[in-house]
Amino acid sequence: MQSNQSLFQGVWVPLVTPFSGGSVDGGALRRLVRHYAAAGVDGLVVCGSTGEAASLDDAEQLAVLDAVLAEAGRLPVVMGLAGNHQGHVLQRLSAFGTRPLAGILAPAPYYVRAGQEGAAAYFRCLADASRFPLVLYDIPYRTGTTLDTATLLALAAHPNIAAIKDCGGSLEKTVALIADGQMDVLAGEDLQSLSVLCLGGTGMIAAAAHIRPDLFVAMHRAVRGQRLDEARTLFHALAPVIQLVFGEPSPGPLKAQLAHQGLLSNELRLPMPQASSALAARLQAAVAGVERQFPLLTEGLRAA
Template sequence: MDSSRDFSGIWIPLVTPFLDGAVDHAGLRRLVTRLAGSGVAGLVLNGSTGEAAALSEAEQLAVLDTACGTLPVIAGISGITPQAVAARLDALRGRDLAGVLLTPPYYVRPSQAGIAEHFRRAADASPAPLLLYDIPARTGVRIETATMLGLAAHPNIAAVKDCSGDLDHAQAVINDGRLQVLAGDDHRLFTTLCQGGVGAICASAHLRPDLFVALHRAVATNDLRTAAALWRRLWPLTKALFAEPNPAPLKAALALLDGLGPDLRAPMTAASPEALASVLAAVEALR
């Protein structure tokens, strides 16, 4: 495996902190510094946990510039038309990226042929290895197994963030062996690793990255007894963090535990006191 195309490990889809309505770059740097010593593989910036849909393109690029340089970085992008995706990819040139994470076209619900062409054109133009982001709950379309295995032949497509919710599909891609599979739903982390996935893009790991890293390491070394014990401890945290729309519970917890601003951009709303209490109880249980 080319080490520059190895996405094994726990990646954290970073929140975007805000202060008085603007991106809090100082807070972002503090968060990156804390996570840099935790053993995580790297960061995913400008994803749904980072509220990318509420950031301007200039803000997204500024977030990349603030966070790059300490840990490997995957940049999240999206777009409906080929021209829009090409423009987003072109704006990334010159930045030191481990990869680019791209969704299918959202809202328009193209055919599988249209989805395949979307990714092939992006892979041709991408300045870093492309990761397919299969998240039908947000885009309205799936990347079907046959489509994904066809895309695996492209030399610049390296991995997939799997939020399909389909264990058979994930297993087929893992068995094929050409694309690395990372869990994209936190509650499926243990299952995906045991299926043969190489890691996860896991928002919950903001709070106890050391334990998530230990879980990944235990599965990778076939210490399933330790891995299962760790997962039983971590599972309540993953459930609590997603009891309300992400990243509201996570940001509320980070505000108390890390001093990070709790603000979200509309239409996101703050976590309820009950949701925050559940997250804090799950964190306390991990001490």
């Protein structure tokens, strides 16, 4: 089992990237960082899939990272690093190395389908070159590469591979990684967050935690404190919101809700579409239902 003292524990928010008039909205981005820090989250992930990293050029990604770091203070920040050109990925990793990061979140190289041996070699190359711990991102429905349990267990032995964002879609694999204990296991599928925590995972990287992050934090703390009835109540209240957040291509629904809350403009970059008005309305209604059941807990979390 992983230690509760690990850096990669608790609730991490994979930040959306706000846009305004086609450009990154740095003011809205800093506002989001302050909002999630006040809610008590344990860390932030920049330029993951939820952050529309694929639509940002290298300079924009660094600008987003620097804006988040300027506002984050002590809150740890992990940077996403996705690609399939090894040389280019290593160049970007070198640029990130001048920043005070907590880690690098890296999926398998997409599109090329390098197989187990090729994917493992890719991750080891990144881990060898990185100044920061590597967080593996197992998400085969985005990369086209399914990482076998044996591959992940072998990678876990690398001294600079510290954790995994688990979107692998296999309970058997999740159980094996947690039982092995060499890597911290973070739930990457929001609907599996409670089950992963109860199995011994250290936390979650949860896109839906953009909405009512205080309740996700409260759920994690309830599990850590062995208050499982409380954790289940929170999870079942959040489940309809989670399902709607992923009811259309992400992060469209998230941005619609965050725009409704006045935190950013409802703007995405093609090919990502805005959420439909029907889904946005259903999500607003679901969030309102959660708010009736659980008034905002932010002030209490600040004092915790």
